[in-house]
Each structure stands twice: as structure tokens, then as C-alpha cells.
Amino acid sequence: MxxxxxxxxxxxxxxxxxxxxxxxxxxxxxxxxxxxxxxxxxxxxxxxxxxxxxxxxxxxxxxxxxxxxxxxxxxxxxxxxxxxxxxxxxxxxxxxxxxxxxxxxxxxxxxxxxxxxxxxxxxxxxxxxxxxxxxxxxxxxxxxxxxxxxxxxxxxxxxxxxxxxxxxxxxxxxxxxxxxxxxxxxxxxxxxxxxxxxxxxxxxxxxxxxxxxxxxxxxxxxxxxxxxxxxxxxxxxxxxxxxxxxxxxxxxxxxxxxxxxxxxxxxxxxxxxxxxGDDDGLRVPPRLAATQVVVLVVRDDDGSVTDAAQRLVDDLAHGGVRARLDARVETGFGRRATEWELKGVPLRVELGPRDLAEGQAVVARRDDGTKSPVSVGDLVGRLPGLLDDVQRSLLAEATSRRDGATVLVDSVAAAAEAAAEGFAVVPWRLLDDAAIDELGRSAVTVRCLQTPDGDLPGDTPADELIAVCARSY
RNA sequence: CGGGCUGUGGCGCAGUUUGGUUAGCGCGCUUGACUGGGGGUCAAGAGGUCGGGAGUUCGAAUCUCCCCAGCCCGACCA
The missing domain is CATH 3.30.930.10 (Bira Bifunctional Protein; Domain 2)
Structure with a gap:
């Protein structure tokens, strides 16, 4: 922006x-x-x-x-x-x-x-x-x-x-x-x-x-x-x-x-x-995305850019990529770029007269906002790999954010405090009814019980379990 | 159910205290031109039962009463 x-x-x-x-x-x-x-x-x-x-x-x-x-x-x-x-x-x-x-x-x-x-x-x-x-x-x-x-x-x-x-x-x-x-x-x-x-x-x-x-x-x-x-x-x-x-x-x-x-x-x-989601809108992981790649015609004076863009969309579709054309050149570039970012389409290919002359296109990643030129001939081969990268990076980012906001604690008071910002993990045996009431006063609830290594409790004895506490939707 | 607040073009709001000509603004929308690599610029437009009803008044978005809807807090909750 x-x-x-x-x-x-x-x-x-x-x-x-x-x-x-x-x-x-x-x-x-x-x-x-x-x-x-x-x-x-x-x-x-x-x-x-x-x-x-x-x-x-x-x-x-x-x-x-x-x-x-x-x-x-x-x-x-x-x-x-x-x-x-x-x-x-x-x-x-x-x-x-x-x-x-x-x-x-x-x-x-x-x-x-x-x-x-x-x-x-x-x-x-x-x-x-x-x-x-x-x-x-x-x-x-x-x-x-x-x-x-x-x-x-x-x-x-x-x-x-x-x-x-x-x-x-x-x-x-x-x-x-x-x-x-x-x-x-x-x-x-x-x-x-x-x-x-x-x-x-x-x-x-x-x-x-x-x-x-x-x-x-x-x-x-x-x-x-x-x-x-x-x-x-x-x-x-x-x-x-x-x-x-x-x-x-x-x-x-x-x-x-x-x-x-x-x-x-x-x-x-x-x-x-x-x-x-980030401050620019939704970010859809590629495996979910209904539109994985939007090919955006930046400008087109004689129809040649749109033709090239349409061919690219077709080629991508043949290669199993869910691609879509945006040739609404009457609408400003910035507006359309913003629109697709709001909608979180994982990759945006920008194609304009300048690119076409140089035989390349600009690929913008929604996950990290980076842009890089790729030669048109390489796009069909490279975009699937890029989509995989985006998929991985979104998972990695969400995982590290969660892990960074998860705190191991050993008291009810500490759990209530930590859960104000994220997840508090506390030994389940510390949480009697009174403790759960106390957490509730800070709008914190026990989200789930797990084994210490993060699995379903199964037959694990109750006093060995951990409780994940947080505020929730 | 108790307490507080808000209803004005599609959205967000100003105007209400102190009634006064034609109800404004931003965004969005339409048309056109110039533009065009990050919500571009300019111009011209469209769009309103001011939540509803009753009342006061020469005159009500503005004052009074009643009603309706929504929001926030509390209470209640797979």
C-alpha cells in the first residue's frame, strides 16, 4: 500500500x-x-x-x-x-x-x-x-x-x-x-x-x-x-x-x-x-483457493496483451492450475490489484505491454507481497511450485505465530494471564472446579485436554494430561 | 430480563443542544475525457418516507409522547 x-x-x-x-x-x-x-x-x-x-x-x-x-x-x-x-x-x-x-x-x-x-x-x-x-x-x-x-x-x-x-x-x-x-x-x-x-x-x-x-x-x-x-x-x-x-x-x-x-x-x-488474513485482506492457501492464480492485464492498447494473457490462463488450466483472467483494463491497475489482494488469491501474474515486449511477466505472491519477473515461457512450469511455496509458508507462519503465543505455565493465575494473549498450557490436575471458575472470570476456558506430547488423551491417566486454556470465539 | 447508546441516499457520518429558505460531507455508483506498473485526475450526474406513528408550531431531522429496530454492557449459553 x-x-x-x-x-x-x-x-x-x-x-x-x-x-x-x-x-x-x-x-x-x-x-x-x-x-x-x-x-x-x-x-x-x-x-x-x-x-x-x-x-x-x-x-x-x-x-x-x-x-x-x-x-x-x-x-x-x-x-x-x-x-x-x-x-x-x-x-x-x-x-x-x-x-x-x-x-x-x-x-x-x-x-x-x-x-x-x-x-x-x-x-x-x-x-x-x-x-x-x-x-x-x-x-x-x-x-x-x-x-x-x-x-x-x-x-x-x-x-x-x-x-x-x-x-x-x-x-x-x-x-x-x-x-x-x-x-x-x-x-x-x-x-x-x-x-x-x-x-x-x-x-x-x-x-x-x-x-x-x-x-x-x-x-x-x-x-x-x-x-x-x-x-x-x-x-x-x-x-x-x-x-x-x-x-x-x-x-x-x-x-x-x-x-x-x-x-x-x-x-x-x-x-x-x-x-x-492480514491488514491487506484475506490470504487463501493455494490448495483451497478456487482461484489460485489471477492473470491481470495491466494495460492493453491493441488486444495483444489480453490475447497473451488468455493463452496463459488456458495453458495454466491445462497444467491443472485454477487460473482466471482479469482483463478489465478500463478499471485502474491499482484497484484491481487491491481487489485480488483483498480476496487473497495466492498468486497474481501481471502482464502488460512492457512485459510482453520483454517476454516476461511479473509474479506477485499474496503471502509475503513479493514480486518477481518470470519469463513467460517458464510460467506454466514454475507456478505450481510457487503455489506449493505459498501453501507451505502460510502453514509455517500460522504455526510459528501460534507456538510463539503458547506459554507453558504451572499456576491458575499464570494461565489466566497468558491466555489473555494466546494459549496457556497448564497441568490438568491443577484445574479443579474453583480454578475453572476463576479462569472463567477472565473469559478463559479450557479448550481441550491433551497428552503432554500433544495427542488425544486416549487412555492416558487424567493427572498426566495437559489443559490448553484460551479465550475463544 | 436489567442498564446505557444509536437510528439521516448502498456504506460511514455531520446537522438535533439553540426549530427557520433548497438536508450536507466522505466513500461507493453512473457518464465522459485524460490516464494507466498499487484504490489516478478532472468534469458532469443519479440516488433521501431524516426508523414508524401521533402531537406542539406559521414552520419539525431538530421539541413532546408512544411504538419499532439495532448495538454495547450485564444475566444466560454445545
Whole structure:
């Protein structure tokens, strides 16, 4: 940005939430919906979401689950069947009481999550141990009425994927919940989103309503606060009992299933923005980017530059690069460059008459802002490698920022202080209920429990675990 | 639910205290010219039930009353 010019976005250090809002607007990502707490996802953001869906969906399928679709409307009575589930969700339910102009005999809940309906059908479909495991997933919208909405992070309606599985044994269910967390969620977040995430278990107070164990992927945002990016739950036999999901085992014994559920949502869009965004806007990691390279025609007097740029885009596309042409020469160069930076396109190729005469183009990296000339003939060969560099550098930057803002402490007071700026890691045995209350007074919560080497707790004794504490979204 | 604040072109705001001709400004938008390697310059335009209703007044964005919406803080929360 030219010195002396007013910044396009509120600088992050001045007001991070304001910056976030500015990015949503200026990068044309989303608008608020007409009903409080709802959002409109604009095309550029939706294209990113579609990329997330494609990547996550492929991993879910690789984990053996199949897609299905269950209804948006759920009989209210279903929610009554699992005590903790009702208690947890009733404050945020949207309930339909009128249909077709008539008062409904039984009110209908707009799904906040689908354990209950899916449980009902699992009970029908699972009869024998041969039907297990039953591995289902659905892509859907859900509604949870929110009092403090924030676009992408907490909205009353959001898009997500919810997996629901039934297993013959507790061990099998536990393994699968862990498998999803590691090979679907963590892998996607680290490898595609370039966001380093901590895997861990939620403490009892933070568990999903009705779960026996909740596993989580926690990321650190640019302001040091934590964001829960995805969760995978062991539901024990709570829902299986409530919905009578049972089977005959190989010995002819009637047994109750063990179920899991797991989800990631459009909240990841918020995570993407806040983990990688800088004062110039969004920075999209290349593996996620719907547009990896924008070829920008700087100026064109006779059409020759645009022709060359179009050929380049075609060649890149043939080489498997998601490239896009910007030949809007009637719009100033600076404006267009700024626009693509706001949108975080990883690489920008600038092509003008001057370049064309010299047989080169200028390649600008969004991650570090550097520009370098590359001969036109080399572009198709070199850009894929550059995209890999950008991908790596975004992950490296996010990782070192997180590690730099993570402090090991050995007292509750020190944890509260450290968590004001980032993550505080404290021995779990130091945190009794009173300590958790004390942290809460500084808006600090236990984000997850881990083994000392940063893995899921598994069977590790509780007094050997560490607690990651932070403020959170 | 309690306390505080705000509603004025698409967005952000001034004007309200002390009522007074035609309601301004920045950004954005449209058209044109010159431009063009970082939101370029100049010119000409479009766009308004001043949140809604009632009242006071010769006259209301401005004063009074009622209502609505949103924001912040508290309380409550996967």
C-alpha cells in the first residue's frame, strides 16, 4: 500500500472484530441476512466453501462413510428422548407451530443437529451385526437460534456436514470418532487450510449435549483467541438406547449399538479469514483457493496483451492450475490489484505491454507481497511450485505465530494471564472446579485436554494430561 | 430480563443542544475525457418516507409522547 494512503481495512491491531467485518465486506464474502443472525454467503466465499466441501467430502468417503439426507423438520418429541440433548439444545431451537395455516398437532423442530432423526432410522436399518458399522454423513443446513451472532463464526443458520455412525462395540465407536478427527478434520485443516490445529478432548462442561466424549480441533486466530474448528463425538449408548438402535450379535444376543457423530461447518470460513488474513485482506492457501492464480492485464492498447494473457490462463488450466483472467483494463491497475489482494488469491501474474515486449511477466505472491519477473515461457512450469511455496509458508507462519503465543505455565493465575494473549498450557490436575471458575472470570476456558506430547488423551491417566486454556470465539 | 447508546441516499457520518429558505460531507455508483506498473485526475450526474406513528408550531431531522429496530454492557449459553 502506498504510504500516506488511508488503509482499506481497519488494521488488525486497532480493532480485530472491525477488521474481520471489513474483510467480509471488502472481499465480498458475506452480508448479514434480513433475519438477525442469518447470513448471505456471496459467490466468492461460496466458491471457497465448495472447495472445503469437496476436500472434506472426499476424506469422509475415504473413511468409509456414505452420504444420505434426512429431513429438516424433526418431531419435537424426538428431542425429549435424550435428557441431556433436550437440555443442551432447547434454548436454541426454532420451533414451527403452524403449517398450512393450521396449528400443528405436534410442533416441529427445525434441526439444530440430526442425532435424533437419524437415530430413529438407524434403529430401523440396523438389525444384525452384519449391518454394522453403519457409517452415514449428510451435508445440510441447521438452525441454532443465536443471541450473539457473528457471520461465519456463530450464525443462527449455518451449513455443515454431520456424520453419524453406529458400531457394535465401544472400542469401535471410539476408534472411528478418533479416525475422523485425525484423518478427515485435522488432515484437511493442516494440509488444505494450512491451519495448524491442536487435537484434544473437551472437558465435561464443554461436551456436546448427549455425548460421553467430545474430541476437538482447536486453532489459534490472528488475535490469539481460539476457534473450535471441528468436533467428533463419542455418544456412548445414550442415543442408541433412546432410539432403540440394537442388533443381534453373532451369538444371537440382542445388543445396543455405540454411536458417534461429528461435524465441521461454515465456521471454518471464519477460521480461514482469522487465521491467515492480514491488514491487506484475506490470504487463501493455494490448495483451497478456487482461484489460485489471477492473470491481470495491466494495460492493453491493441488486444495483444489480453490475447497473451488468455493463452496463459488456458495453458495454466491445462497444467491443472485454477487460473482466471482479469482483463478489465478500463478499471485502474491499482484497484484491481487491491481487489485480488483483498480476496487473497495466492498468486497474481501481471502482464502488460512492457512485459510482453520483454517476454516476461511479473509474479506477485499474496503471502509475503513479493514480486518477481518470470519469463513467460517458464510460467506454466514454475507456478505450481510457487503455489506449493505459498501453501507451505502460510502453514509455517500460522504455526510459528501460534507456538510463539503458547506459554507453558504451572499456576491458575499464570494461565489466566497468558491466555489473555494466546494459549496457556497448564497441568490438568491443577484445574479443579474453583480454578475453572476463576479462569472463567477472565473469559478463559479450557479448550481441550491433551497428552503432554500433544495427542488425544486416549487412555492416558487424567493427572498426566495437559489443559490448553484460551479465550475463544 | 436489567442498564446505557444509536437510528439521516448502498456504506460511514455531520446537522438535533439553540426549530427557520433548497438536508450536507466522505466513500461507493453512473457518464465522459485524460490516464494507466498499487484504490489516478478532472468534469458532469443519479440516488433521501431524516426508523414508524401521533402531537406542539406559521414552520419539525431538530421539541413532546408512544411504538419499532439495532448495538454495547450485564444475566444466560454445545
Amino acid at each position: 502506498a504510504p500516506g494512503k488511508a488503509p482499506i481495512l481497519t488494521p488488525r491491531v486497532d480493532d480485530f472484530p472491525r477488521w474481520y467485518q471489513d474483510v467480509l465486506n471488502k472481499a465480498e464474502l458475506a452480508d448479514n441476512g434480513p433475519v438477525r443472525g442469518t447470513m448471505v454467503i456471496r459467490p466468492y466465499a461460496y466458491a471457497l466453501w465448495e472447495r472445503m466441501v469437496a476436500e472434506v467430502d472426499a476424506r469422509i468417503k475415504a473413511a468409509g462413510a456414505e452420504n444420505a439426507y434426512f429431513p429438516l423438520f424433526i418431531p419435537e418429541s424426538y428431542f425429549q428422548r435424550e435428557a441431556e440433548h433436550v437440555e443442551g439444545f432447547s434454548p436454541e431451537l426454532a420451533v414451527v407451530t403452524v403449517g398450512g395455516g393450521k396449528e400443528l398437532e405436534e410442533p416441529v423442530v427445525v434441526r439444530p443437529t440430526s442425532e435424533t432423526v437419524i437415530g430413529e432410522y438407524m434403529a430401523k436399518w440396523v438389525q444384525s451385526y452384519r449391518d454394522l458399522p453403519l457409517l452415514l454423513n449428510q451435508w445440510a443446513n441447521v438452525v441454532r437460534w443465536e443471541l450473539r451472532p457473528r457471520v461465519f463464526l456463530r450464525t443462527s443458520e449455518f451449513l455443515w456436514q454431520e456424520g453419524h455412525t453406529a458400531h457394535a462395540t465401544e472400542e469401535d465407536a471410539r476408534d472411528y470418532a478418533e479416525h475422523i478427527l485425525r484423518t478427515v478434520y485435522r488432515d484437511f485443516m493442516v494440509e488444505v487450510l494450512a491451519i495448524p490445529v491442536l487435537v484434544g478432548a473437551k472437558i465435561a462442561q464443554e461436551r456436546f449435549a448427549g455425548a460421553t466424549n467430545t474430541l476437538t480441533c482447536e486453532a489459534m486466530m490472528g488475535d490469539g483467541k481460539a476457534l473450535q474448528m471441528g468436533t467428533s463425538h463419542e455418544l456412548g449408548q445414550n442415543f442408541a438406547r433412546a432410539f432403540d438402535v440394537t442388533f443381534l450379535d453373532e451369538h444371537g444376543e440382542q445388543r445396543t449399538c455405540w454411536t458417534t457423530s461429528w461435524g465441521v461447518s461454515t465456521r471454518m470460513m471464519g477460521g480461514l479469514i482469522m487465521a491467515h
